[in-house]
Amino acid sequence: MSFAELFGREPHGRWAAPGRVNLIGEHVDYARGLCLPFAIAQRTVVEVATRDDSRVRLASLAEPGGFDGTLDDIGSGSPAGWAGYAAGVLWALRADGHAVGGVDLLVTDTVPLGAGLSSSAALECSTAVAVDELFGLGLDRRVLAAACQRAENDIVGAATGGMDQAASLLAKAGHALLLDTRDGATRQVPFAPADAGLGLLVIDTRVRHRLADGRYGARRASVEKAAAALRLPSLREATLDQVDTLDGELRPRARHVVTEIVRVRETVKLLADGRIDEIGPLLDASHTSLAGDFEVSCAELDLAVSTARGAGALGARLTGGGFGGSAIALVPLAAVDAVASAVRAAFAREDLRSPEIRTAEPSAGAARESLHGPGTAERVDRLQDEIAALPVVDPRSPDGMLGYDEHGLPGPAGRSR
């Protein structure tokens, strides 16, 4: 079914936004922490045409359901299902006072669903760049990322942080995005495993999770409770000594957040220094902390991680929200096939569904895919320039790695929101 068959006219353009893999910095984006995601090659693609009225029609070739209503029908929990992610973006931009009208929108392709690769953020972000361009809003990508996050928080009802949306909108190929969620500052960190003879395997356990279910929200609530108990604005400001004073489960939960932020800093230092092959132990430690202190792993993720390590991975960890979804493993290129086979064999031995295993390449953020229609090539160029202008951590620059700045990031920080 094509856009024309569905809506009786041609779309005004096609936009695509990638999913993400988080290299490290897990469950810290709602604690004002640091995370280090990168965009993957898999994309969600939307075809969109504006309307003269306030009607909103949403359909998908990838999933059943959709929406046919008006802008005023969009609100908390409405529409339900996948359509809430796209409609929520329209709602959030309107709530900010932007002149957004009705649209017809067809999702033609999607990041693998439920694999922990952020298909939901990819849908939000592809919708956001389309709407931004079609209605001539001219918004900074950080503003779009914030609108996408509110779509997810307020319309879908998932209390997620902003990491996934920032990665999908601000990522640059060959780099990971260092994001300081305290103020939105970003830095592009060179990350090209293949250049170092390494592959980054993404092992989808095919255990499906939903962030809107209670477990993600419960972790977030514990993190906020721990900060309140310490009388701090967030756990970003906490020390391990302070964490040790916490009671019950708040102590391990907070310990994960505080130690994970340190691991992000150490990973960035190694990457900026060209020592990518030394980050394995940090990935391993992140998984141990997520499984033990934060309790967001599951048997399948643990099996994928331990098997990958045993078969030659330099390091491995769950990525994303956990409770299923995907694990990542950093593997010498020569061992990629052996590691993938070992993981498949281990799953078969346990009578588990065969995992989906891919190699991830750090890829570019959201962009228009076709240039026909009312958008202009200049505007596309400007958006690409915006991303290209984000500061890169460059170990060769004289001030590139001299200590930490006020964000706790190495070198000069990116422009803040």
Ligand code: GAF
């Ligand atoms: C999910 C959320 F959407 C992110 O905001 C982040 O909290 C992540 O889980 C865990 O790091 O992807």
